[in-house]
Amino acid sequence: MMATINKSNSMRRSMSGRFISFESSFSWISFVIILSCGCSCVYLLHSVVLSRHKFSTVHNFSSSVTQCDTNIFTVEQSLFASSTKDLNRTQMETVKRTQAQPKEGAALSRVVFAIAGAAKNWPKRKEYVKKWYNSAEGVRAIIWLDKQVNETWEPDAPPFKVSGDTSRFSYTFKGGRRSAVRLARIVSETFRLELPDVDWFVMGDDDTFFFPMNLVKVLSKYDHRKMYYIGSNSETHSQNVFFSFKQAFGGGGFAISYGLAMELAPMQDSCLLRQGIQSICWLKKLHLDFLTITRGVGYDRYPHLYGSDDRVFACMSELGVSLTKESGFHQMDIQGDPTGLLATHPQTPLVSIHHMDLFYPIFPNRTRLEAMDHLLKAAEVEPYSLLQQSICYADHGNWSISISWGYVVQVYKGFLTPKDLETPLRTFNTIRRKNADVDFSFNTRPVPQGLCMRPSLYYMQSVNGSSARIDGLIESIYRKTNDLKRQGKCAEKLRPLTSVHRIRVLKEPTKDSWFEAPRRSCCQVKDWSTDSIEVHLTGCQHGETFLGITE
Structure with a gap:
């Protein structure tokens, strides 16, 4: 009997020790797991509520979570797949029809200029735009502004639209201008207008002076059904070093083929803004590093970039499309007398001149506009x-x-x-x-x-x-x-x-x-x-x- 009692006491002491050990383990390891999961779930629910318009159904959201075994970029693309549906049947039928047709030279009537502007600058920039806009028959252009202008819109100016809200995108470049995010999306916004009979989208600023007939001649070398990103660099070496020699400078203008615009428009917002999906994947894999879990939530890939052009270039890099250089696009990052530069133009049509207000009038004894x-x-x-x-x-x-x-x-x-x-x-x-x-x-x-x-x-x-x-x-x-x-x-x-x-x-x-x-x-x-x-x-x-x- 005593042996039985001693054995029972021994078993209780053993069980008590194990329970104490389990309690200790639970109080530290499990607490960290629960706390991490709880915080991640709260942040996740917050992100879903704020971004619910980006999810078409709960099924789409669930299917995205099940893809966490793939890399984060695949997951992200699946989340934004709903934006791809913006390409309606009419656009897809147009693509199929044009792909079956032989390539022909570009037509001015099938080029749409997407011009970046601002309401406060429009009164002093509009005369530049009106000059080239009315220089040839069939020019199509849209001025993208940050807000409505406080004046009657002139009939000989291109129509304008107000850009969409970009407050959900981060911008962290110290001393920069947040409008860069808005301007980076202009080509995509123009594409989403579903304008008929478009082969090329041409980005430019409201102080970019285009020569439309020359632009069309240059674009005629390329097949708009394929993916082309066409433009040129800056004349100032340090600008190219700071941004990239592989980047088109938007002031000089750049052209995006319809084939490329069709790929850019659905993915650009996801390129500029990454949603809080990384935390779900980490949570599913039961990683215990709480800092790693939360660091990826709502992280933008390119908030640190300065301008709109480098944001466009970043998205082109994600698409795997390189710049096709055409030296007729002129950023004109110069000051002083432009004669020495313009008098030795490359053997290619003059497509654009930018920054007219930075250098002297190109003809003496005339105003810049007169010149x-x-x-x-x-x-x-x-x-x-x-x-x-x-x-x-x-x-x-x-x-x-x-x-x-x-x-x-x-x-x-x-x-x-x-x-x-x-x-x-x-x-x-x-x-x-x-x-x-x-x-x-x-x-x-x-x-x-x-x-x-x-x-x-x-x-x-x-x-x-x-x-x-x-x-x-x-x-x-x-x-x-x-x-x-x-x-x-x-x-x-x-x-x-x-x-x-x-x-x-x-x-x-x-x-x-x-x-x-x-x-x-x-x-x-x-x-x-x-x-x-x-x-x-x-x-x-x-x-x-x-x-x-x-x-």
């Missing part, structure tokens, strides 16, 4: 030749002439090689007011220190239309600027150029072959009289160079 309107007159006659450079020599190389058609003729005393002449003179500074050769994203050359070594400038006065063509050539007239200081000091050194006040240029229209294999027009000085020079620009013959005919 752009003057350039547009040349574009109306021969858009593809605008700013295209040609080089020729006179008097056995004693005079070097560089012609930027429709803009300016530069005449140098002495011989400069074509390689030198096609390199921009640093008449301008970077956007940060620097002027060294390493500050730019392209090669430059310094402005000569000697006043008489600098070029004499003849700016475009007029361009005559097709009715005034001579033997099929387009006539343009250039007049010398009145630089009294230079004229007084260099008059003797620059004879006989001193008395020349007018240069007449006759040019062949651009041929289709130029777009396939660009080559500068060959240049011949046909006449040099006391007060004028006549130059002809034609296609180069076999064996012809800027220096003459080779044997």
Whole structure:
């Protein structure tokens, strides 16, 4: 009997020890588990309530949770799958129909400009927009504003819309502008309007001056049914370093094909805003690291980025689409005199000019708006030749002439090689007011220190239309600027150029072959009289160079 009692007491002591051990374990480990799960569930329910419009049904939400064994990005994409349904049957049928058709050149009527603006800036920016918007038939554009404007909307301006609410997106760049989030979504918002007959969406700012016919010619090289992200970089090297050399700068404009817009629109919000799904996955896997559980909740991937362009680029990276560079898009991150840059334009159509308020008017003795309107007159006659450079020599190389058609003729005393002449003179500074050769994203050359070594400038006065063509050539007239200081000091050194006040240029229209294999027009000085020079620009013959005919 005593043995039985002792055995019973021993068993009770053993059970008591185990219970105490279990209690201790429960009080620490289980408490952490319950606390972590409880906090996560509360935060999760809060996130679901705030974001309930993003979930179509409870079934969709449940199916998303069951996918936690996959990576977080797959889960996130499934949550936003409902936004993909925004592509209605009409859009999908349009895609199927266009995919079955052969590729054709782009049409201006099938390009939609999505212009980023702000109500407070519209009164001083609207004249720029109206100029290019009304420069050709069939231009389609929408101005996206942050709010309604306090004035009557003018009938010759593009229609406007107010951007959607972006308060749910985080923005953490210190000293930046939160409007960057709104602007980043403009192309997607335009796509969701379901406009008919659209092949391309072109993003730009309200101070971007587009040349629509040239844009269409550039886009004609590409198939809008495929995924294209087309644009260019900044002229200021540090801007490209800070943002990316692989990013299109929206001020210069960039084009997104319909095929790419169809992929971008459904995913962009999920790209910019990640919902609190990571906590569910961690909870399901019963991880005990509470900090890890809560850190992923409601985390945005790109709140730290500065602008809208880098946000668009980030989403392009997630789609796996790289930038296709076209050097006719000009961000114009420069200050000062733009002549040196514009007078050496690449061999591609001029598509855009941005930041007109940052640099001097492109034509002297005119306001910025008047100067752009003057350039547009040349574009109306021969858009593809605008700013295209040609080089020729006179008097056995004693005079070097560089012609930027429709803009300016530069005449140098002495011989400069074509390689030198096609390199921009640093008449301008970077956007940060620097002027060294390493500050730019392209090669430059310094402005000569000697006043008489600098070029004499003849700016475009007029361009005559097709009715005034001579033997099929387009006539343009250039007049010398009145630089009294230079004229007084260099008059003797620059004879006989001193008395020349007018240069007449006759040019062949651009041929289709130029777009396939660009080559500068060959240049011949046909006449040099006391007060004028006549130059002809034609296609180069076999064996012809800027220096003459080779044997």
